[in-house]
Amino acid sequence: MRTTLTVNGKDHSLDADPRTSLLDALRNHLNLTGTKKGCDHGQCGACTVMINGRRINSCLSLACMHDGDEITTIEGLGDEHNLSDMQQNFVKHDGFQCGYCTPGQICSATAMLEEFKAGWPSNVSGSLTASPELTDAEISERMSGNICRCAAYPNIVDAIRETAEEKS
């Protein structure tokens, strides 16, 4: 099945079995191995990428369903010479141990801050209609789709909080 994926601003033409998940297309067909396969069932968040600016689990998505969509992976956020603010703060705060969940954490956190900026409430927001404050509880709740087996959570929260403070 021929599909065009726009990944990190570049068009890629792909001829793959319709069963190919977006995650497998990125890793195995386009050689973008920054996006990680953890559970492959949408539970761990290691495969998080952005589609048209929204974070999603790429393991629970078929590549052929994203023909023409703008996909952003960890490789599109920055590289070793030019880290994004979120990447920089994960390094600064040691927001990882083994690092396997980290690309998913960073993609998720980057998109999460946009959701927050758009005024989306969360399950821990005191009010559904007032603009929430980005407390640690808000960060934890909004990031609950990203599991870290090394439990670097306190440092992940620190990295996200500092990125949000820099942006505001």
Add this chain to the structure above:
Amino acid sequence: MKQFDYIRASANSDVTRTPDATIIAGGTNLLDLMKLEVMTPDKLVDISRLDLKQITPTRDGGLRIGALVTNSDLAADMTVREDYAALSSALLAGASGQLRNKATTGGNLLQRTRCYYFYDTDQPCNKREPGSGCGAMEGANRLHAILGVTDKCIASHPSDMAVAMQMLGAEIEIEGTDGASRTVPLSEFYLIPTDPAVETVLQSGELITAVTLPAPAEGNQTYRKVRDRASYAFAMASVAARIEVSEGKITQAAIACGGIGSMPWRDPAVEEALVGQEPSATLFSKAADILVADAAPKDGNAFKVPLARRTLIATLKELTGVQQ
């Protein structure tokens, strides 16, 4: 995953004219089930590009939610946050940020149970393989339903969103194979599992196009969810409720429960017991007794009887300000 033919729908009729195809929208539940070969469709029709993504006011002051509105867009919609707060809260209490960005309104209504035996193709399951038996009856049944169950199936319905919609009196707009639309109240959409493989009144080739909510009603509303961890977990028990109190008496009550039923559970007898009465802990306890009067617990989920009672009582106290 088994092989399938993939069709991308560009019009509703591409779906309604392909009754042998399985519909995929967000895919967050279906693809999971296909990977495990719990579901093995020969043909997938992808509706994600159809024009069903709008939230619009209805002529009678209600809200029409397109079937492809994502759970996150619906939760963040200002009209929903202001006028249908229980729905926004229920959506935000479900799944994760990533899943809510993909999961759709129609798909959420049709998501399948998380019963372990349904998910494990080595186990008997009357829902997955009619007539094979039910592993949950005498097995691990902590997640399972205590209301609306049969001797064939005790699977619980997993949705939070649908519980709030049940309480709000939602209706489902369905386009049929002849292109004509029909409307089904959500209260008549789900089926008791006498044939556990048939979960709703939806027929092959029919497409959910929208969910409509009636005009906002008076009173306080909320969604309370009790689960094993504070985020990203299914409900053990949940309550969506709206209560109006006027001159010291309850004048309106709408209540639906999640985590405890084979479907988003609404029992009119619970509401009738409240209306016309003065809010009190005694009254709420009586209503909770009515809720669980027909409960059929198993060893693993017997805790849901007191949990459902307490969750309902706590919700009613919160909404009415009753302290004790």
